[in-house]
Amino acid sequence: MFKSIYPYTQELIAEYQEHTENEIATKLLTGEKAYRELLKTPLDKRREWMAGIATSMRNNVTEHATIITREMGKTLKEATAEVLKCATTIDYYVENIESILQPRIITSDAQKSYVSYEPKGIILAIMPWNFPYWQVFRFAIPNILAGNAGILKHASNVSGCALAIERLFTESGFPMGTFQSVLLSSKHIEPIIADPRIQGVTLTGSTPAGKSVAALAGKYIKKTVLELGGSDPFIVLKDADLKEAAKTAVQGRMQNAGQSCIAAKRWIVEQPVLEEFTAAVSDIIRQLKQGDPMQESTNMGPMARPDLADDLARQLGESVKQGSRLVLGGTHEGCNFAPTLLTGVTVDATAFREETFGPLAAIISAADEDAAIALANETEFGLGSALWTKDLEKAARLATRIESGNVFINAMMRSDARLPFGGVKQSGYGRELSLEGTHEFLNVKTVYIH
Numbered sequence: 001m002f003k004s005i006y007p008y009t010q011e012l013i014a015e016y017q018e019h020t021e022n023e024i025a026t027k028l029l030t031g032e033k034a035y036r037e038l039l040k041t042p043l044d045k046r047r048e049w050m051a052g053i054a055t056s057m058r059n060n061v062t063e064h065a066t067i068i069t070r071e072m073g074k075t076l077k078e079a080t081a082e083v084l085k086c087a088t089t090i091d092y093y094v095e096n097i098e099s100i101l102q103p104r105i106i107t108s109d110a111q112k113s114y115v116s117y118e119p120k121g122i123i124l125a126i127m128p129w130n131f132p133y134w135q136v137f138r139f140a141i142p143n144i145l146a147g148n149a150g151i152l153k154h155a156s157n158v159s160g161c162a163l164a165i166e167r168l169f170t171e172s173g174f175p176m177g178t179f180q181s182v183l184l185s186s187k188h189i190e191p192i193i194a195d196p197r198i199q200g201v202t203l204t205g206s207t208p209a210g211k212s213v214a215a216l217a218g219k220y221i222k223k224t225v226l227e228l229g230g231s232d233p234f235i236v237l238k239d240a241d242l243k244e245a246a247k248t249a250v251q252g253r254m255q256n257a258g259q260s261c262i263a264a265k266r267w268i269v270e271q272p273v274l275e276e277f278t279a280a281v282s283d284i285i286r287q288l289k290q291g292d293p294m295q296e297s298t299n300m301g302p303m304a305r306p307d308l309a310d311d312l313a314r315q316l317g318e319s320v321k322q323g324s325r326l327v328l329g330g331t332h333e334g335c336n337f338a339p340t341l342l343t344g345v346t347v348d349a350t351a352f353r354e355e356t357f358g359p360l361a362a363i364i365s366a367a368d369e370d371a372a373i374a375l376a377n378e379t380e381f382g383l384g385s386a387l388w389t390k391d392l393e394k395a396a397r398l399a400t401r402i403e404s405g406n407v408f409i410n411a412m413m414r415s416d417a418r419l420p421f422g423g424v425k426q427s428g429y430g431r432e433l434s435l436e437g438t439h440e441f442l443n444v445k446t447v448y449i450h
């Protein structure tokens with residue numbers, strides 16, 4: 001049984017039975033039929049159905065947001081923004097899918113040669129609980145518009161979200177089985193990956209989860225896109241707008257109770273502005289109101305599970321033993337972890353070396369900008385990053401030296417349907433969103449006409 005537990009009170013909301021082998025077999029069959037149906041539907045029809053999903057989400061936004069908050073604890077405000085971001089992303093793709101799928105004409109010695117982008121079949125999505133709608137939709141929208149079908153294996157604590165998303169597709173007009181959820185634990189995933197109807201696997205999750213899914217996918221020659229952990233640097237140079245940088249650093253770290261792969265986890269600050277920046281962020285963190293995620297006035301909810309809060313406490317304790325100073329927070333009760341600030345964090349500290357998936361900010365001092373870039377790269381991860389300076393030429397120069405899939409200058413690292421999203425190093429490979437993300441699970445077919 002999968003349990004959905006409201007993190008704020010630990011109340012059991014619902015229990016879900018894992019799907020049986022027979023049920024999974026039926027879903028694969030239905031998914032394949034849906035894919036064959038989709039091949040026959042014009043793009044305009046798929047756009048119309050997808051647009052209908054956006055309308056339904058907007059009309060029922062509070063209902064969807066409440067499912068998210070109740071299952072994983074983010075504030076209702078954050079959950080509402082997440083649902084609306086999915087709807088906006090549908091708008092973007094409905095508008096742009098035709099040009100994204102446009103064949104690319106290539107001049108060669110042929111009379112005509114071109115590349116066309118064609119669907120392949122069912123794509124399996126293995127998704128986490130931290131953005132339980134957004135991470136599903138950013139895979140599902142482009143893939144389904146392009147003609148693939150989708151099967152979702154969601155995290156076991158957000159089964160209600162998985163089923164609500166499935167319902168949205170079922171009620172939209174898309175062929176039955178276009179998007180389905182399987183309630184299944186990870187240890188039973190191999191037969192699905194192995195099934196010849198599954199043509200690719202996209203995973204958002206931890207680096208260890210990425211390694212095991214990629215190994216299985218490799219065994220069966222299935223393409224993967226992996227969006228894994230991150231320990232994003234947030235670099236503040238001495239000529240930065242410190243007030244804006246401080247506000248954005250706190251937002252980038254504390255939103256979603258710090259549970260985001262692209263949270264600003266390591267604040268690397270040039271020495272001359274270290275004191276001023278520390279004072280500014282401390283003021284902002286003190287004002288954060290953590291508590292009941294359903295209340296409008298709350299700006300930070302609980303973490304999703306008590307074991308996650310315990311693990312963050314371990315990382316904090318180790319970091320303090322290793323010489324970091326605890327300036328704010330540091331306490332937790334159940335899932336409620338107080339927003340926490342560490343200063344004097346060094347490269348040996350756990351809060352620097354490991355991904356911290358909760359409301360813990362680490363300030364690291366950098367002697368100069370070269371040292372700041374070296375510290376930013378001193379990690380196995382390479383997902384997002386942010387760089388703050390008023391000198392935009394310098395920013396563009398330094399951006400090329402940061403080992404990450406995304407660099408945001410004077411802004412918070414975030415995903416946006418118009419921009420490709422993904423990482424390098426142990427943060428994974430492949431891209432989501434934009435044109436690059438849409439092409440990942442398509443057959444990039446070369447056509448040569450003599």
Ligand SMILES: O=CCCCC(=O)O
Binds near residue numbers: 130131134259262414
């Ligand atoms: O854990 C990953 C969070 C991604 C958030 C986003 O796409 O904005």
